[in-house]
Amino acid sequence: MSVTTTGTDLLTIEGLGHVYEGRQRHEAIGRLDFTVPEGAFVSIVGPSGCGKTTMLRCLSGLMKPTRGTVYLGGEPVTDVPRDLALVFQDYSRSLFPWRTVAGNIGFVLPRGLPKEERAERIRESLDAVGLSGAADKYPWQLSGGMQQRVAIARALAYRPKILLMDEPFASVDAQTRAELEDLMLDVRRRFDMTILFVTHDIDESVYLADRVLVLSKSPSTIVTTMEVDLPSPRDQVATRASEHFVQLRTEIAEMIRDQSTRRTASGAGAAAADTAP
Amino acid sequence: MTSLTTRIPRAPRRAGAGSSRRSAVVRGALGFLALFAVAEVISRSGIVKEAFLPPASVVLMRVGQLLVDPEFLGQVLATLEAWAIGLGICIVVSVTIGVLLGSSRAAYSGSRAVIEFLRPIPSVALIPVAMLVLGNDAEMKIALIVFSTSWPVLFNTIYGMHDVDPIAKLTAKSFGRGRLSTLLTVSLPSAAPFIFTGIRIAASVALIVAISAELLAGASDGLGRWMLDAGATGNRPDLVYAATIIAGLIGLAINFVLVLVERRFLSWQPALRQTDKGTA
Ligand SMILES: Nc1ncnc2c1ncn2[C@@H]1O[C@H](COP(=O)(O)OP(=O)(O)O)[C@@H](O)[C@H]1O
Ligand SMILES: [Mg+2]
Numbered sequence: 198m199s200v201t202t203t204g205t206d207l208l209t210i211e212g213l214g215h216v217y218e219g220r221q222r223h224e225a226i227g228r229l230d231f232t233v234p235e236g237a238f239v240s241i242v243g244p245s246g247c248g249k250t251t252m253l254r255c256l257s258g259l260m261k262p263t264r265g266t267v268y269l270g271g272e273p274v275t276d277v278p279r280d281l282a283l284v285f286q287d288y289s290r291s292l293f294p295w296r297t298v299a300g301n302i303g304f305v306l307p308r309g310l311p312k313e314e315r316a317e318r319i320r321e322s323l324d325a326v327g328l329s330g331a332a333d334k335y336p337w338q339l340s341g342g343m344q345q346r347v348a349i350a351r352a353l354a355y356r357p358k359i360l361l362m363d364e365p366f367a368s369v370d371a372q373t374r375a376e377l378e379d380l381m382l383d384v385r386r387r388f389d390m391t392i393l394f395v396t397h398d399i400d401e402s403v404y405l406a407d408r409v410l411v412l413s414k415s416p417s418t419i420v421t422t423m424e425v426d427l428p429s430p431r432d433q434v435a436t437r438a439s440e441h442f443v444q445l446r447t448e449i450a451e452m453i454r455d456q457s458t459r460r461t462a463s464g465a466g467a468a469a470a471d472t473a474p
Numbered sequence: 475m476t477s478l479t480t481r482i483p484r485a486p487r488r489a490g491a492g493s494s495r496r497s498a499v500v501r502g503a504l505g506f507l508a509l510f511a512v513a514e515v516i517s518r519s520g521i522v523k524e525a526f527l528p529p530a531s532v533v534l535m536r537v538g539q540l541l542v543d544p545e546f547l548g549q550v551l552a553t554l555e556a557w558a559i560g561l562g563i564c565i566v567v568s569v570t571i572g573v574l575l576g577s578s579r580a581a582y583s584g585s586r587a588v589i590e591f592l593r594p595i596p597s598v599a600l601i602p603v604a605m606l607v608l609g610n611d612a613e614m615k616i617a618l619i620v621f622s623t624s625w626p627v628l629f630n631t632i633y634g635m636h637d638v639d640p641i642a643k644l645t646a647k648s649f650g651r652g653r654l655s656t657l658l659t660v661s662l663p664s665a666a667p668f669i670f671t672g673i674r675i676a677a678s679v680a681l682i683v684a685i686s687a688e689l690l691a692g693a694s695d696g697l698g699r700w701m702l703d704a705g706a707t708g709n710r711p712d713l714v715y716a717a718t719i720i721a722g723l724i725g726l727a728i729n730f731v732l733v734l735v736e737r738r739f740l741s742w743q744p745a746l747r748q749t750d751k752g753t754a
Contacts, residue, residue: 257648283648290641295663295742304659305649335742355649 207270207359207391208233208256214264214416215251225251227416229265233359233393238385240394240402242449243412244457249395250286252417253363256393257283270358282357286364288348292336298323298347299332305355322354325384342373346380353384359391367397375433378405382431399453403446404431411449413456420456423449510534528712536716546700550720553684553696556612560619561673561680567620568627569669575628576635576665577657589628597622597683601691611694615687622683623676630672634665667736667743674732681725697721 213229216222225248233239243249254260256267258277267274269281282305285291292301302319310318323329326346336344345365352360362381366374378401385392396402402409403425411420425445427436436442513530516522540546575582597618608614638661646656688698697717704713740746 259644259648277647277650279650285641285645287641290639291645293642293645293660293663295666295740304646337742337747 205235206232207235208393209268210256210265211268212265213252213255213262213267215248215255215260216263217251224416226255226262227413227418229412229417229419231410231419231422233391235358235391236389237408238382238392238394238406239408239410240396240406241410241412242396242399242402243417244414244453245397247412247415247417249397249412249417250363253283253361253393253395257281257361259283280358282352282355282360284345284348284352284360284362284365286367288345288365289336289341291348292344292351294335294337296335297332298328298334298336298339298350301336301347302351302354305351318354322350325353325387326350326380340373342369342377345369345377349380349384353388353390357390359393362392362394364396365394366401374401379431379433381405382429399446399449400437403427403442403449404433404436409445409449411452421449421452525709525711528715532712533715533719536712537719540713540716540720546717549695549700550697550724552612553681553688553698554724556615556619556696557680557684559612560616560684561623561677563616564620564623564627564676564680565673568624568672569631572628572631572669573635573657573662573665576632577661582632593625598686598690601687604687605691610691614691615684615693615696618687619680619683623680626675626679627669627672630668630675631665634668635661637668638664667740667745670732670736670740674729674736677728677732678725681721681728685721 209232210229213226214224215226216224229252231239241249241252251260255262256274258267258274258281269278272278293304296304299319302322303315306315306318319332320329323332326349328343328346328350331339331343331347336347339347349365366377369377381392381394382405384390394402394405406425409423409425411423412418413420423445427439427442427445510530513527517524517527517529575585600618600621601614604614604617608617642660642664643656646660651659684696685698685701687693688696689702692702693699697720701714701717704710704717737746741748
């Protein structure tokens with residue numbers, strides 16, 4: 198499955214830039230221009246601190262960017278758009294500990310929804326992430342991987358057109374991580390979901406996506422855009438072992454290395470500022 | 475009441491804690507029995523005059539009698555009424571103000587000086603002022619209760635509001651919730667354990683203040699007034715001791731009920747979690 202798009206761009210980012218003002222002025226995002234076609238799975242890979250979270254906050258209307266415009270379905274994003282859901286990097290802080298799993302999911306459902314329909318949508322989204330039995334548990338009674346599944350289920354229950362994910366699997370073990378990656382591929386297929394997936398892991402970005410955008414260090418720009426034409430369905434062992442996969446991930450790794458050495462050579466001062474957490 | 479804003483830490487409940495809890499109860503009962511015996515002996519042997527310390531058995535009997543005495547219970551009810559009204563007003567007012575001050579840094583720093591000035595005034599020192607303004611009736615008691623109990627609730631509310639995870643608020647916002655909705659569905663529940671700790675402190679302070687006000691201001695009714703009459707006018711130390719024990723029992727009962735409420739509604743808070751899996 199290469200980019201299975203209907204041709205239209207769901208998300209368009211034009212000249213996005215962000216500067217954190219304050220005592221320590223910090224230019225987090227230099228300039229970003231890219232689009233996410235409807236139905237696509239786009240990964241963004243970039244080093245820690247390059248402004249990935251900042252970018253997602255701008256895309257989801259949680260923060261006003263210093264420069265540029267974000268269009269969702271052709272409309273400029275000014276407030277928090279209805280058709281978009283964000284899965285936070287820090288799932289344990291994003292889930293409400295005073296609500297059960299079902300309560301956390303119910304939080305995002307429309308208030309006027311009849312009781313049966315509400316229960317049905319909670320069940321449906323829990324089924325989709327393989328957590329049918331956990332509705333009455335509290336998030337803190339679950340493992341990290343299961344908590345992230347709840348966060349994904351909650352985002353799905355919201356029925357967005359596009360799902361933004363901020364390094365969602367950065368803090369789970371390798372085994373759980375592989376399971377969650379395949380869960381995302383399954384969710385994408387089942388719900389026909391458009392997904393923008395942010396990660397710092399090159400292999401993960403390639404394994405999941407139709408297209409990978411590689412970001413530079415802060416102030417970030419897009420170093421390269423790579424189409425991933427690996428066959429679907431993907432397989433944790435076979436795909437990762439395939440020659441083409443290795444070639445793609447190597448190309449990206451080289452690109453990141455070359456880019457960072459060039460920058461270090463050109464300006465030591467700028468490079469030092471980049472290493473902020 | 476030295477640190478108003480810290481949650482009371484609880485010993486973690488471990489599997490097999492049942493037997494050690496039972497033996498703790500037994501030891502506690504033995505302690506009471508010993509105290510009772512010592513008091514009885516001291517009084518009966520005449521070491522302390524019976525006028526100062528009536529025999530424990532007599533006091534215990536008076537406790538039983540008072541608990542079924544409608545006249546006495548009426549006075550207790552008057553105290554509890556002031557307690558409940560005062561605490562109720564305190565909760566509504568302090569939680570509202572606390573939420574407002576807690577959700578805005580500017581409002582908080584602006585009000586800090588005033589609060590820090592008012593807070594150290596002991597509520598008992600306000601009794602003469604309260605009597606001047608409000609006489610010696612229920613209003614005076616209630617006003618004193620509201621004043622003295624407001625601080626723990628206010629500070630815990632502010633602290634709880636500051637402690638709300640920004641990511642939790644951002645999550646609500648990302649799912650389309652506005653400011654008010656986020657306040658009610660995220661900030662308040664998140665701060666609830668802190669607020670409730672404040673309320674528990676306030677509940678016991680309110681009882682102390684209610685009885686003190688009745689004693690010191692010679693209120694027209696209430697448990698404190700009844701003790702004053704029994705002691706000074708009636709010269710009945712046995713009744714004074716019995717009423718004191720009953721006041722203590724009321725305090726225990728109130729705390730017991732509040733602990734049950736907390737376990738029922740706030741069992742999600744880290745200190746009360748019943749889980750052996752980590753949150754990592
Ligand atoms: N509120 C803020 N104020 C100032 N600087 C910030 C703020 N948030 C993030 N930054 C800085 O902006 C840069 C990008 O942060 P972030 O978007 O979180 O990066 P990433 O998600 O890629 O790790 C970092 O150097 C970080 O220190
Ligand atoms: Mg980040």
